[in-house]
Amino acid sequence: MDSLSAATAESFRLLFSGDADLWIIIFTSFSVSVKAILFAVPLAFVVAFLMAHLRYPGRRAMIAGFSAMQSIPAVVVGLTVYLVFSRSGPLGDLKLLFTQTSMVIGQALLALPMLVALSHAAFQAADRRVWETSVTLGARPVRAFMTLIHEIRFGLIAAFIAGFGRIIAEVGCSMMVGGNILGYTRNIPTAIALETTKGEFAQAIALGMVLLMLALMLNGMLAFFQGRGVMSS
Amino acid sequence: MKRFIANLLYLTALLLTVPALAGEPALVRMATTTSTDNSGLFDVIQPVFEKELDIRVHVIAVGTGRALELGRRGDVDVVLVHAKAAEEAFVQAGYGLQRHEIMYNDFVIVGPPADPAGVRGMSDAGKAFGKIAGASAIFVSRGDDSGTHKKEKAIWQQADIRPEGDWYRQVGQGMGKTLQIAGELNGYTLVDRGTWLAYRAKSPLQLVVSGGGELRNPYGIIAVNPERFPDVNHAAVQRLIDWFKSDGAHALISGYTVDGEQLFYPVTQ
Numbered sequence: 001m002d003s004l005s006a007a008t009a010e011s012f013r014l015l016f017s018g019d020a021d022l023w024i025i026i027f028t029s030f031s032v033s034v035k036a037i038l039f040a041v042p043l044a045f046v047v048a049f050l051m052a053h054l055r056y057p058g059r060r061a062m063i064a065g066f067s068a069m070q071s072i073p074a075v076v077v078g079l080t081v082y083l084v085f086s087r088s089g090p091l092g093d094l095k096l097l098f099t100q101t102s103m104v105i106g107q108a109l110l111a112l113p114m115l116v117a118l119s120h121a122a123f124q125a126a127d128r129r130v131w132e133t134s135v136t137l138g139a140r141p142v143r144a145f146m147t148l149i150h151e152i153r154f155g156l157i158a159a160f161i162a163g164f165g166r167i168i169a170e171v172g173c174s175m176m177v178g179g180n181i182l183g184y185t186r187n188i189p190t191a192i193a194l195e196t197t198k199g200e201f202a203q204a205i206a207l208g209m210v211l212l213m214l215a216l217m218l219n220g221m222l223a224f225f226q227g228r229g230v231m232s233s
Numbered sequence: 234m235k236r237f238i239a240n241l242l243y244l245t246a247l248l249l250t251v252p253a254l255a256g257e258p259a260l261v262r263m264a265t266t267t268s269t270d271n272s273g274l275f276d277v278i279q280p281v282f283e284k285e286l287d288i289r290v291h292v293i294a295v296g297t298g299r300a301l302e303l304g305r306r307g308d309v310d311v312v313l314v315h316a317k318a319a320e321e322a323f324v325q326a327g328y329g330l331q332r333h334e335i336m337y338n339d340f341v342i343v344g345p346p347a348d349p350a351g352v353r354g355m356s357d358a359g360k361a362f363g364k365i366a367g368a369s370a371i372f373v374s375r376g377d378d379s380g381t382h383k384k385e386k387a388i389w390q391q392a393d394i395r396p397e398g399d400w401y402r403q404v405g406q407g408m409g410k411t412l413q414i415a416g417e418l419n420g421y422t423l424v425d426r427g428t429w430l431a432y433r434a435k436s437p438l439q440l441v442v443s444g445g446g447e448l449r450n451p452y453g454i455i456a457v458n459p460e461r462f463p464d465v466n467h468a469a470v471q472r473l474i475d476w477f478k479s480d481g482a483h484a485l486i487s488g489y490t491v492d493g494e495q496l497f498y499p500v501t502q
Binding site for chain 1: 292
């Protein structure tokens with residue numbers, strides 16, 4: 001078995017040799033996860049806002065429910081989506097199983113509870129007067145909602161980063177509903193799982209480093225929106 | 234500047250959602266076993282049959298148990314697996330059409346160089362299993378209802394041994410992973426020769442038992458029944474099955490070697 005350092009050296013070589021298969025895998029990963037997060041975020045923000053803004057029976061149970069759902073293993077979400085989209089399942093006619101679309105749906109469902117729980121915490125910490133002032137000044141609800149979102153954007157960005165981090169790195173759901181098909185539904189985490197089973201540790205580590213680097217870049221970009229990152233005075 | 238970056242992100246998101254280009258060749262979904270896929274055979278034959286038949290094949294590599302389950306649910310168009318009894322039951326129950334035996338290889342038993350059970354050089358798998366159990370030497374089982382696992386269970390049954398105890402470890406993983414675990418634990422395991430040859434260089438284990446009749450490992454290809462699942466791509470699957478029976482395919486399969494050793498033997502009749 002190769003030593004860790006040899007595998008790491010090999011991983012650098014792979015990364016910079018412009019391997020086409022590697023780049024397809026990287027592109028698939030990002031294409032799927034970006035779409036998933038873009039579907040999940042608006043829905044999560046609206047749900048979280050309603051939970052923080054309205055008062056209705058069962059509200060606290062709902063909040064606790066979303067928090068608890070963060071602990072559902074990815075593979076269970078994957079199995080559920082698989083059973084729904086299987087040709088013998090309720091939505092089998094859509095023929096979505098083993099496509100990127102089903103991966104997007106699975107990852108969006110996976111990110112949703114975390115996005116709702118974290119953005120709800122941000123909405124909860126917001127000042128109700130932001131909303132009330134906007135409405136008093138004649139803003140329509142959508143406009144007032146956007147103002148509120150701008151007010152608590154740091155908390156929401158943190159929720160976004162956490163949600164994206166969960167799905168870009170998950171393997172169970174993608175493996176189950178995507179099928180790890182080369183050049184189509186193979187993403188970075190499922191490729192890492194496969195290369196590990198094959199004993200190709202260098203490939204696996206190379207892919208892991210790509211994931212880390214791209215995550216760093218993305219977080220760097222978001223840090224740009226994060227302002228100075230200090231307490232306001 | 235912030236607006237610019239926001240727009241850029243938005244544009245990227247839009248571009249990513251543009252659907253794939255139309256006019257693709259016919260798509261066939263094939264469920265096959267990890268041992269077929271890990272052996273590297275498909276890397277050689279898949280580009281050839283995709284080009285010759287003008288089809289696109291999505292290969293989903295799982296254990297034989299799950300591959301057949303995918304077929305039973307109509308989630309794939311064709312299965313290529315190695316568990317004769319389970320395949321025949323699959324056909325019998327009406328999930329698949331005919332079973333075509335297209336190639337075979339054999340299973341071998343690999344174990345630690347020290348060979349604590351003293352089975353090196355044997356060819357009778359049942360007797361070898363008996364000695365391993367008798368010595369309580371570590372045996373790593375796939376434990377995942379795959380074709381290899383089914384074969385292993387059949388051998389235990391034939392030898393009239395109920396494998397139980399600390400020495401018998403069921404890992405529930407694919408063939409490659411199971412070999413790695415057996416290597417780390419200094420244990421014995423049953424492996425198809427294809428995967429063994431592909432992993433031999435990376436494994437501390439050695440081949441100890443091979444050649445016995447019950448170790449033969451035939452591969453069958455079965456089209457999922459189009460009457461049960463009307464939207465399977467049966468026409469393309471039939472062409473793929475015919476391709477596996479062609480001389481060209483036989484030559485490719487017999488010509489595939491790892492370290493100079495032939496892995497699969499095509500069935501010609």
